[in-house]
Amino acid sequence: MIADRQTLLRQRLVSAGLGGAAKAGSIPARTNPQQARLSFPQQHAWRYQQAHPDSVSNNLGLLITFTGRVDENAIAAAVDRIVERHEILRTTYHLGADGIPFQRIEQSMRVPRSFDSVSGDEATELAKAALRIPFDLETEAPLRLQFFRTGADEVMLALIVHHIIWDGATFDVLSKELERAYEASSVTLPDLAIQYADIAQWQRDNQTQIVPDDMEYWTERLAAPYPPKTLAVGAGLAAVDPEAAGRVDYRLTSSLELTRLASRHRVTPFVAFIACWASVLGKKSADEVTIGTTVLTRDRPEAENLIGNFANHIVLRLPVGHHPASAALIAASAAEFDAGFTHRNLPYESVVETLGGQEINAPPNLFDSLVVFIPSGTDGPRLPGATTQWQRLHNEATQFPLVPLGLEIFVRGRGAETTINIEATYARNAFDSETISELLSRLDSAIHDAVHEVW
Template sequence: MTTLDDLRAAMASRLSDAGIAVDGGVRPRRDRERARMSFAQRLVWSHQQRVPDSTANNICLTFTYTGDVDADALQRALLAVVERHEILRTTYHAGDDEPFQRIHAELGPTVVTVDLTDATDPDARLRSIVADAATEVFDLETESSIRFTFVTMPTVDGAPRLAVVIAMQHIVWDGMTLPAMARDVGRFYEQARAGEITVDALSPQVADFAEAERDRFDAADHSGDIAFWEERFRGDVALAALPYDHAPERGSEVSARVDRTLSPAAEAGLRSWAAELRTPPFSVFLTAYYLAVRELSGRDDVLIGTTVANREEDGAQALIGNFSNPIALRIRPDDGVGFDDLVRHVRAVTDEAFAHREFPFDEIVEIARRVTGDPAAHPFDSLVLFLDQKIDGIALPGASMTWELADKGRLALPVTVEAFMHPDRTEVQIGYRVELFDAGTVERLHDLIDAALRTAAPASRSPR
């Protein structure tokens, strides 16, 4: 029987998906044109201030459509998304006392159209266009943090093809942004094909969340968070989990990437362990990564980074924006534990850290430096991201679609591992700074991750 509480919960969920806060949610900010930066925004902005020519925080997605797509309607839909989401009309500034964001009534993104229907090698030209888009620096003080390139490709078996390249700065994008964008683009695209687009109001916006977050932080007691994070960095823990092939010289962000798909046996191990232990696939994958790091480094007690979405509040799921916060996971299992108990340990470590997920990462960095006595310490040197839901991309009626994340050629950390779990496969992308690592080391890291999942699969274990 459906209860009143069930109905209230369902309504709250629908309002949240629509971008409308329910009672007790985030309130409108005090100044409609200016607000303090959120901690996530400040983290990205600070990096750009230190390294002005960095593209380490660029994200570039290419959506390739085969079939009947109305390119004009799609362009209008994407521009309507910019109109609806203030974050795409926001610039970022130092300020006298602290950095702030300025929200503009109008701040059009760069839109480029390219016709490759008669190009000699259109696929190579498209790759070049994507590479240029992925590696073009954003000026956070003057321009929108999103750009669009529409590329008309030659037909395939008579079917038209359109590639849409969307480049963004991480200050407006996190792992949960794509579903919000896909919903709005799909709705506006249908309206554009039928005639006029109606851009409905969206409240609260990212700047409202930012102001509420900062107000809460200023008023709260953080002694529990501080004590928790101090404990993560005490003792003989390896902040640098992976041994470098080369000593760092210039601190260059130049990077390369090695992409693979998990082998069928490793894929089976990942999914079967997650099902058997009733744990998120992320915990299983992170366990495999830990085992790979342990094999390469010879260390049992290591710190590995990940990020949390921090989108639990009403209305946040509907927003384009960066709500994420990096956190450090200290993995130090007991000697001799089996793979299943190691997964349980990793899950417990993750859950414990997630309970302190709202404590800002730049504060965690300061704690790491204070506890270790190293003024240049970073809480971890490798970051593991795992997406296993809502990664279908921006689907349009009448066309098939594939999407791809471009290699931006720069990394803020020595190693970043990104895994994308599709219904039939898991793609693993490992980016690495070329100043520190050889490609062969990263290939071996891939091998070890795959082997850990493959050999540890429940079906391969001996009966107890």
């Protein structure tokens, strides 16, 4: 039966244009400069927004504080130059007459911005309110700016974006672009050799880029029977908006222990974290648990300095039956992540879609928690004469649509100065804050126990 399902999945992937040999070579400019097909990450975000037009789940808010002598008007002008340089910041999204969505690159598009003089607390509240306003991807720029003058030498910038243009590396790219445009205000910035829409169109024109090994791997890993959900969700909770979310901020007391655990087993802190999280989930499951994570497909040099969404989900399927020793589970987690990362280019949503009518018919069936590691080094834009601090804003919606629990792990410092903070965003129709706090406390204990080889 499993072999039959693997064959069926393979056939469906091929018919969807996701099979065959990889094509090498550089990515050319698209033939139509006004529009292009959507990339796979764009299409995922667009489809969700189409189905839920009032949703703010894909809204991301950053509040950046500049302390020193900065000019907010000069920052706004620098953003305008970045918008001119990066087409994706002046792109709208539409459904074609053939039923296929496409992106239209506008010749010019002014990013909405506002300027106010308020206190820091007022600025935060105004930014949070703006974050809860949905984007109309057909008519609006996917980026909004709010400037707050909070003191003679302090400016706060609320940067509100839609995930259709954003992944885990975009903030670094945008920060460098802003630094350059702000400092060289009188210098014309060079055109980019290639735009995000070029890559999206190339991806669609060459869908056979997915190598057979990728297809074979995920065919096997996603074969039924699939593990049940590992988290008990919704028990005893009143019905609420399925997107309504709460957030628990948690600092690991075992931050240094996690780094020691990773060093001992010669793995990354992420892998050690996944193993410990799997052990917590394993208390609620029989033989296997599944955990989602997000990886970036910015492998090609053309993508390195582009603003845009290059994210893809991969599924980690881990054995937890009979509560394996920490060393065994860490080794299994390392092998599972290495294999999944090697085969990361097969679009997750496309694989799920091809499984229609099978046991796996929607993303929530594959995993109910998603873990994203955000390493240190994301400093934000460094402007002359100022220091920079930034924070994520909570939009009161599920951070990863359709996933009940998202764990974003922020690693700061190195060595003995390492601190690890977790932002746990949970669906309020699935969990309450006490449950999440208890899970994170168990995670802390699991890390401690693994270091001391208690389990």
